[in-house]
Amino acid sequence: MTDADWNERIALAEAMIPLLGRLRRERNVVTSIFGRRLENVTETGIIKSHRYARRIINEELPLAQTLPILEQLVEMDLGTASIDLGTLATRHEEVGGDLRAFLDAELAEVIGRNEETPKTDVVLYGFGRIGRLLARILLTRQADHNGPVLRAIVVRQGAEDDIVKRASLLRRDSVHGAFDGTISVDRENNVIWANGTPIQVIYSDDPATVDYTAYGIDDAVVVDNTGRWRDRAGLEQHLRATGVARVLLTAPGKGDVKNIVYGINHKGITDADRILSAASCTTNGITPVLKVVNDKWGVAHGHVETVHSFTNDQNLIDNFHRGSRRGRAATLNMVLTETGAAKAVAKALPEFEGKLTGNAIRVPTPDVSMAVLNLTLEREVTREEVNDYIREVSLRSVLRQQIDYIHSPEVVSSDFIGTTHTGIVDGLATIAAGRHLVLYVWYDNEFGYSNQVVRIVEEIAGARPIVLPKRKHLEEL
Incomplete structure (x- = not known):
């Protein structure tokens, strides 16, 4: 890339920033590029978001393709919405025709929809x-x-x-x-x-x-x-x-308290539900992935092993603790402990009742954990088949905010600090042999969970x- 090319991209990104701000302030519209949100972004951040499109369309998304869309959006009478510029740009390129007419059709649901969002x-x-x-x-x-x-x-x-x-x-x-x-x-x-x-x-x-x-x-x-x-x-x-x-x-809620994993069973919330639980970070991290696998291939049974960052309920140095093993120094040891996440999955997905076991190993990192899903399926699969499907789910499905997919030989736990997804499947680590499937799922047990x-x-x-x-x-x- 030449200096001239870079400067041209910077100029296009600079033109986009005030338009993004207007959409947010005047229309309550947030935007993204294939799920990568454009909020409080710099010129470089906008360029990186367009480069991110290579994961979806196998090429970088030109800023010159999304800028005209933004210019049209600020002139439209839009209500509160989350609008994906990447998807709009690629769809318009496929169908062609007048851009404004295309946007009017695609965004008809929120045009003129200007009622106030409830201020809870x-x-x-x-x-x-x-x-x-x-x-x-x-x-x-x-x-x-x-x-x-x-x-x-x-x-x-x-x-x-x-x-x-x-x-x-x-x-x-x-x-x-x-x-x-x-x-x-x-x-x-x-x-x-x-x-x-x-x-x-x-x-x-x-x-x-x-x-x-x-x-x-x-x-x-x-x-x-x-x-x-x-x-x-x-x-x-x-x-x-x-x-x-x-x-x-x-x-995790006990007794008859509903445990909700957003994206999985949140539609079951009723006006009568005055007390709810958001379950645990691990339950949120693994339940969407387990649903995807079960719906596609069926899960006969499995074991969940979580490699979990230490938390505030552990001791920094060896001292008395009511819990088993958690009294030993959190920053010096791997600590084997229990997790209720495997059983808790069934509260969001009843079809997993009695199918999962689980344990946890607390490790000396402050944030980001990993779940190893060791599953026996109801039919045979290949590694490529599983990875391709989960990647597609992460890009185009209603679970896109919950599930992400990565295929990189360099990533480590700290690379996932601040992710808004609840679980990121590490495609390079996937193991499949007949009906046996092992998935490695990263999750930011603090920030990813908080977004849920x-x-x-x-x-x-x-x-x-x-x-x-x-x-x-x-x-x-």
Whole structure:
């Protein structure tokens, strides 16, 4: 590539940035290139997103092909939507004809659809690893398309300067980097300001006694990140507080609490479901992949082994711990422990009841884990057949946000920090022999999982954007 070619691409990308901003601010429209979102991107980021298209169409997508689409979109009367420029560009190239007429037909579902997105209040009960990532994602999403609004966090006061420390932990993260924006603290009113959004800090030891309406918060979705209560009786304490409509647990729910894996069984959420669970990071990481394999070839039985980054419930150095083995130093050892993820899959996919076993090995990395799916199928498959199908699912199906696919000899766990997908199948590691299949699935057990939680929040708030062009159902692939 010559300097002239590069400069031409930079010029095209520069022209796209204000158009992307207008779509987001004026129309609540977020855009992507084959699923790679164009949000807060630089000129180089836009170019890289167009290069990413080689995974789908085997060639780089020209910026000169997507810029005219953006120029048309800003002039159209669009409602809230998530629009894939890559898919639109390739479809238009195939069918030809007048671009505006093509876009009018493809985007008819959201043209003139300008009703207000519901402004659901969200409260984060607990502000640890998942809570702070949820805050970051919610702040971004509400800026992108007026999604649910983060109104408050509830914590136990740990020190006199507690709010300053909470704000500092939101501002800086050793794994996920700095917060993208500005943060300030109003100590007098116990408010953290993040990108212009006031987040009320409420100090409480008892979820049932908080009066959220005193802070102007009502009919809120409370996302419980503490893990202290996982059954219905414990989580119902939140519903006794004033101003709470629903509760979502960021851990596997016990008893009759519905465990939701977005993309798999979220359509089963009803208005009567006031208490829900987002299951676990591992359950979210493996369930979509297991569904795809089971629907296509059938799973007779299998074993799930997770190689999981250490978490805050382990000890940094050897010390007493109520759990078996977790008292040994997390950063110095591989720690064999149990996981309920294999059994939990059946709560989202009942057809897996009794089919899976599982164990976990905690390892000395701070984030990103791997699940090894050792499966016996109902019919024979080849490695190429499995990889080709999962790649197609990751690019064109309704599970594109959940499943990704990679085929690189160089990737390691840190390359997946910050992925919004729940599981990434490593195609080079796939093993197939007759009915025996082994899949290696990477997942960011913090950020990928947090994105799934936010998708559930948006679903129950009625604030999920319409995705266009429509993605294919699995049976259509």
